[in-house]
Every structure is written in C-alpha cells, then in structure tokens.
Amino acid sequence: APQKPLFVGNTSCQASVSILAMSSRRTRTRLTVTDSMWNLCGCTIGTLLMDIPKMELITVTPNTRMEQVLECLLKHSIWSAPVKDPKTNEWIGFASPVHLILGATPLGDAMAMPIRELINIAALKGGETGLVIDMKLDDNLSYLCDLLISGLHRVLLRIEGEGERLVSQRDVVSFLASRGANLPQMDFAVHQHFIFGTVITCSVDQKASEAFQKMAQMHLSAVAIVDEGGRLVQTLSLSDLRGLNATNCANTELPILQYLKETPSSQGSRKPVSCNEDTSLREVIRVVLDNRIHRVWLLDDNGRPVGCVSLTDIIAQFVDHRPLHHSPCHNELCSLGKKELIVPEVVVESPTVDGAACSDPECKCLED
Secondary structure, three states: OOOEEEEEOOEEEEEOOOOHHHHHOOEEEOOOOOHHHHHHOOOEHHHHHHHOOOOOOOOEOOOOEHHHHHHHHHHHOOOOEEEEOOOOOOEEEEEOOHHHHHOOOOHHHHHOOEHHHHHHHHHHOOOOOOOEEEEOOOOEHHHHHHHHOOOOOEEEEEEOOOEEEEEEHHHHHHHHHHHOOOOHHHHOEHHHHEEEOOOOEEEOOOEHHHHHHHHHHHOOOEEEEEOOOOOEEEEEEHHHHOOOOOOOHHHHHOEHHHHHHHOOOOOOOOOOOEEOOOOEHHHHHHHHHHOOOOEEEEEOOOOOEEEEEEHHHHHHOOOOOOOOOOOEEOOEEOEEEEEEEEEOOEEEEEEEEOOEEOOOHHHHHHHO
16 A cells, blocks of 8 residues: 555654554454455445445544543444544544543543543553545545554545545445455355454453453453353443443443443443354354444354454455555554564564664564
8 A cells, every 4th residue: 555644643654554554353364364354345436435335424622521532432322433522623533432441540530530631541552543544436445444444443535625524434334244244254154264362351240341441451451241251241342331421430340240230322232243163254243233233142052152243353354465565563663574484374564663673562472
C-alpha cells in the first residue's frame, strides 16, 4: 500500500501499517490465505464508500466530561465518537469506554475528567486513541484493511472532495463478505481459517471492575464469562461501560452477572453467540453482522470456550500475509533488521528500533 500520513492525536508520521499488532491477539489467521481472497482487496476506498450507508457523524469536544461521553455513546448506540476541537478544527482522537478504565481511579474521578486528558492517559498506556487519515477514493482498500487488523476498530477517513467518513470494522466485513460471497473459502470451517490460542476468561463470581481492568491491561475488548466448570455463560465487553455515570459507577464492584443486569447499556439478557470448529466462515460472518456483535466464541463439545473469531480476524482473512515491511512499535517507526526467521510459508523479519532489537513484548512475541 502507498505510504500515507497517519494522524494520531496531534502527531503525524509516515508509515505503512502491517500486521504487527496481531501478535497480542489470542486468535491468529492461518498463513495460507489464497490469492483469490487477497485479490478481493484490490477494490478501492471509493468502491467501499459507495456500498456502505453514510451515517451522521457524532462528535464530542475535547472538554466533554467522560460521563457526558458515555451518555452520548449510549444515546446514539455507538461504541466511540471522534473528538474534534471546534476552535482549531483539529481531530484529537476517539472517545470510547476504554478511556474510563484507563483513566484516573476511582472511576468517579475519571467520570469528571475531560476526554482530552483521558485520551492522553490512554495513549501513554498503549490504549487505542483512534486514527484520522487522509485518503483518496482511488486508494486501495487493502491499506484500510491493514489498519483495521492492527488494533484499530474504526478509522475516520478524510476524503479529498468528499469530507469525512467514519468507517468501522463492521462496514468493511459487510463489504468484503458481499464481494466475496462466491468464494469457495467462505464455506470452509473456521478451524481451516484460524489458529486458536488461549481464551481469556473471568469467573461469574468476579467483580466487574476486575474484569474491566484485565481487559485494559491485556488490550482486550471483551472476555468470556464462565461458570465453575469453565462453560461459557456470558460475554463482558468494554461497551458494557456505556450508561455508567457518577451515580451508578459503583455498580462495577458487583459480581459480573449482577452488574450486567443493573447496567442500562449491557447485553446481559442476551445469550452469548457461539459456534463450533465445523461452523463455516460464511455462517460466522452472517451471525456477527445480523446480531451486530464483534465476536463469536468457539466452544468445545462441553461448552467451554476454546477460541474466538472477531471482526478483526475476519478482515485478516482478506489481507495478504507477506513479510512485514514497516511496523509501528509504540508509535515509533521500526526499521527492519537483516535477521530473518524462516517458518513454513512465511518470512518474518525481526523488527528493530534505531538498529537495536526492539524491547517491546509484542515484537518479541511476533519474533518468537
């Protein structure tokens, strides 16, 4: 993909985004994506935007308090909102529930803080701040797909002559699934598409606050809630923080299932959506789109979660898995060393910073 300026907060850098951030995920895409699926990403940004509806862009200002941000997200049934400074017309980042748990403690203090401060705190802790990027209608869609599998769930595109368009992972999955409806790979079972690792879980008797902190520390958007036998009972996601305010934020100290019942925005009454290893990719995509969810849990024969297929994983199925080129490492540009690790069907080049081996755990995980 052509190099383009990335705008994160008030900083910009030239980078070509790769799949480096996938190293922290618990689900890996198999390194056997076929040319036909990759060629599907030969579509352009303009093609994508013609296929998805143009929605009203809900924004907040940098001085909006976190409590007001959560109220706005709940009102409009959205996960995040871009933050724009009305005085300078600068885009600061994205406001989302994750900023509540990455901010000050106790939660009541974070509720009263302006979102600008919480975004800065989240950036220091490695949380997602969102991305505003300049693109053209004839730019290749693969570049946007790379962004959406690198840890971002949504991107605000500034299109030359078209203004701003907010594009989410769901938009891209819907587009790719439609364009790739006749691909034979769509009917392959999920175990043929993905390599599953450890599923991060919490027990039903744990406090909601403990689960949210685990998500923040491990850069997860959700965890599986299991009973004493390890069987899937419910899902707790960061979106379940919407609707909290200074009055009811103490509910996070309740056991998880009770918290979900008490929280206005939660999906506590909805059963978690799951599949088995023989479920086709086509069916998984249909389920996540129809239910407007981010993930489907893969269960074994005893109902225990052994994997998870998310929107991120689905998009990765349509992205080429070639050797890494330029890898962003904690907002620093990594240069590539000469050392190469040879594994079946892929070459991974060891990332370095200023000629030295990168100390970031995610880079070490990827190198291993």
